[in-house]
Every structure is written in C-alpha cells, then in structure tokens.
Amino acid sequence: MVAVLAGVLPAGPVAAAPPPSPSAPAPAAGAAPVTWGVAPSSRKGPDGRAAFTYKLDPGAELTDYAGISNYSGQPITVDVYASDAFTTPSGGFDLLPAAQRPTDVGAWVVFEPRYRRLVIPSKSRVDVPFRLTVPRDATPGDHAGGIVASIAEPGTDAGGNRVRVDRRVGARVYLRVTGELAPAFTVERLDAGYGGTLNPFAGGTVTATYRVRNTGNVRLTGRPRVEIAGPFGIGRRGVDAAALPEILPGDEYTVTTRVPGAIPLFRLDVDVELAPVPVNATAAAPAATGHAAVWAWPGPQAVLLLLCAGAVWLVLYRRRASARALAAARAQGRAEAAASPAAGPELSDANTTRSRGT
Incomplete structure (x- = not known):
C-alpha cells in the first residue's frame, strides 16, 4: 500500500501482485530513477487544485482531468485507475491494493480503455479525462479515494518468490454527496x-x-x-x-x-x-x-506507611520503657526511704552511749 497525496511524489515500492506484464517496463540496474506525478488538471493543463474535491447530488455526473507527468529522462508506461481510500493504523491516508476492487468512489470513476495504460514520453505530461458518476442511491456524506498512476516492476518477496511490485503515486479524491450529515x-x-x-x-x-x-x-x-x-x-x-x-x-x-x-x-x-x-x-x-x-x-506508599508506623512504635516503645525504668527507680527510692527511719535511731543511741562513756 502507499499513501496517495495530492501533487507529485517520488515513486516507491508499495505492494506485491502477480508476475509483471511483458509490456510493463522496468528500469535497468543502475539506471536513473524514474519519477512521475499525478495532479488535478483540465483540458488545457494543471489548474492549481490540491485534490479532486467535489460536492454532488446523487445521480450527478461530471468529467474531469488528471494530469500525469513524467519527470524522468526516459519514457514510462503507467497503469491509470481509481481506488477507494482508507485510514491506516498509523492515521495516514492510503488506497486499496491494486488487486482489490473498489466499491465506493473508486468504482464511480471510469477511464476510457485507451487511457488505462499510457506510454508517457520523457519530460512530458498527459491530461487524462475521466468520468465520475454518483449512483442515485449513494449515501450522503464523504466518500474518499484517489486517482493512481502505477508502474509495475519485477521483484522478490521475503520468501524469494518472484512478484510484481507496484510503484504508484496519485492524487486524492474527496467527494461529498449532498444530504443530511451525521458526524459521530x-x-x-x-x-x-x-x-x-x-x-x-x-x-x-x-x-x-x-x-x-x-x-x-x-x-x-x-x-x-x-x-x-x-x-x-x-x-x-x-x-x-x-x-x-x-x-x-x-x-x-x-x-x-x-x-x-x-x-x-x-x-x-x-x-x-x-x-x-x-x-x-x-x-x-x-x-x-x-x-x-x-x-x-x-x-x-504502603512501605513508607509501615516504616512510619514502625518509627512511631519504636518511639512509643522507648517512651514506655523509659517510663517503666523511671517508675522502678522511684519505687526503689521509696523503698529505701521507708527503710531508713528504723536504722536512724539505733545509730543515734549508739552515738549517745559512746558520748556518755567518754
């Protein structure tokens, strides 16, 4: 797949498909890079539009032009078609693979058979007409797609199998079908x-x-x-x-x-x-x-709470231990104080006796 933007983009490998058609040329090894672009145009050439933007009623028809330019120094053969757009997982704008048939605005765009495969000389442009027909039962609202110019080249996949690699660039198509809009x-x-x-x-x-x-x-x-x-x-x-x-x-x-x-x-x-x-x-x-x-x-936070609780417990434990030690000391002091009056008089009598004997 490839993001299709308005204007000219350098081509890059985008999708694998069946083996290449003999009429689809591939640049030789070492050849100058091939660059081409697609832009909204008119019968007389590009008209400055950034994308194909329309507002049409169901059943309406119009003819418009896609300018396909070859900026390379050699002729190129491109396949021209339209496809439906979708939003990629990364939020980009992309088109269905070439092998997948469109069912929306990509199917409403029709190119004449002679314009579906073009040989474009070097340094030149072809303004390709197409017809857009809105079905009468088309749902109101936005329908998005793109006009693509693709070059098929032979390549190999991850398993070594020969495949066709579509290198494609293009321009966006934004069609709004008239009717009630319901954003949701x-x-x-x-x-x-x-x-x-x-x-x-x-x-x-x-x-x-x-x-x-x-x-x-x-x-x-x-x-x-x-x-x-x-x-x-x-x-x-x-x-x-x-x-x-x-x-x-x-x-x-x-x-x-x-x-x-x-x-x-x-x-x-x-x-x-x-x-x-x-x-x-x-x-x-x-x-x-x-x-x-x-x-x-x-x-x-729970660990911090436990640490804080442990610190508080330790402080309280030490305070209680200190209180118990102080209470024990006071009890001992009171006990010693209670015992001291009994010993006091005996000492006094002895001292008195010794005084008298003297």
Missing part, C-alpha cells in the same frame, strides 16, 4: 493500566489505550480528553491527548494516552471524552465517551 465517533475497547514509581511521594502513570471509530458519514478529527479519579472523585486529574488525524467514515484509529501523577488510591476510574470535529462541515455531534477502571496499589 464511538470510543471502543478502552483498556487502562497503572504503572507506579519507587518514589512514594510521586504519583504513577495511567496508560489508556482505546479505539476511535468514525461511525458517521463525514471525515472527522478531534482531541480526546482522558480523566482519572479515585473513589468519590478524589485525586482527579486529566490530560488532553494529541489531536486525532483525519479519520474517514467507517474507519478507526487506535489512541494511547498517558496521564502522569496518578495517586494510587487502590481503584481508579478512567474516562475518555471525545467531541467530533467534522472536516469542512459545521454539523453538530454529541461527544463520544468511554469508561474503564484500573487497580492502582500503593506499594511504595
């Missing part, structure tokens, strides 16, 4: 995990992974917000995730958002909220939400 996102498969830290005074990190699906009929973007909170909303924190790439109707994109500074309160609620933002439309849409919960055990 859903948040699916929300999964959250907690990662703590050895520092008991620092919170951990909650990592939320969730799938955003465009269930509406227009291209959408948006900026998710993830919030976490403990029981009764204690320790609530939130972050705004990075803005989503443009997601085509029916497609999905997986997002991972991290919330630092999460206090480990045993169990944390994780909530995702995402307001759809339509591309080139002003239709309102409700926010999509998702909820999950994650266990956040306060390990380092």
